[in-house]
Amino acid sequence: MPQSRIRRYLKHGTLPQLSVFEAVVRLGSFTRAAEELHMAQPTVSVQIKKLTETAGVPLLEQIGKRIHVTEPGRALLTACTEIFQALTKIEDRFASIRALESGRLRLAVSTTGSYFASRMLAAFGHQHPGVDVALQIHQRQTLLARLADNADDLYIFSTPPRDGEVVVQQIMPNPLVVFARADHPLAGQRGISLERLAREPFLIREPGSGTRAAAQEVFAQRSLRPNLRMELSSNEAIKQAILAGLGVSILSRYTLGLDSDQKQLVTLDVVGFPLERHWYFVYPVGKNLPAAAQAFMVFTRRRAKELAHEGRLEAVN
Ligand code: PGA
DSSP states (O other): OOOGGGGGGSSTTHHHHHHHHHHHHHHTOHHHHHHHTTOOHHHHHHHHHHHHHHHTSOOEEEETTEEEEOHHHHHHHHHHHHHHHHHHHHHHHHHHHHTTSSOEEEEEEETTTHHHHHHHHHHHHHHOTTSEEEEEEEOHHHHHHHHHTTOSSEEEESSOOSSSSEEEEEEEEOOEEEEEETTOTTTTOSSBOHHHHHTSEEEEEOTTOHHHHHHHHHHHHTTOOOEEEEEESSHHHHHHHHHTTSOBEEEEGGGGGGGTTOSSEEEEOBTTOSBOOEEEEEEETTOOOOHHHHHHHHHHHHHHHHHHHTTOGGGGO
């Protein structure tokens, strides 16, 4: 909207002047308007004088003791009502967003984060039915690009970006475990060495995946190389490949998802596992987090704490 024609109304003080003008017209008196607005009467006069100068036309006239509104003044009064109605409407909207009766939360998570984040978001949405919630699930590289573009309200990573101006807040543990098919020869064995695991056909996530990086790191720290059998770009595909007998893999325990009673997948007791990792909320420095995002962060951390206290963190699955 070009604003050059209304520039002189955009200066500081026009809104208070309009509010004084409206009160004077409604009450028909400078004195009563001053009383209502808790102002000194000369202040009211000055405000009306300034508004009249801005308008460049007479707005009020005093005949005897009575204040009358002029024809242009009546037009300004109509505009005043519209402006105040618009502000009231926007304030109602803001109030409902602040009270979480409306508003929006666009959460974006990595593929691995989707298992617990969708459950948390559903529980949050249930508590705040007026909030419009949406969940984006992406591979980590895409998620990083979206974060750089400020495309969503809030992000969940297990491997938060190291570079870039981001705020990182820990949520809860994300243990990585070694999954194998229930009939795997190592299933049920105790204290399996990493060297022994490295000889097993290994299924690994795509480049860029946080889970992949963690798996590679655990072998590299011991100067080992896994016996790579296949690269797959999702946790679900890896689980299917394990079930098909193609190998074993290191994945987040949360990837069991709703199949936590899945009997065909077992975790191997490898020394050093589960790997201790965490989930993190991430957002760009300087981001004005929407009220719904702030509330979701509080909700999720509280829920995670309760579950950890009860010893059932996997219950978010
Ligand atoms: P993923 O894990 O990229 O392997 O899905 C998430 C993360 O580490 O952020």
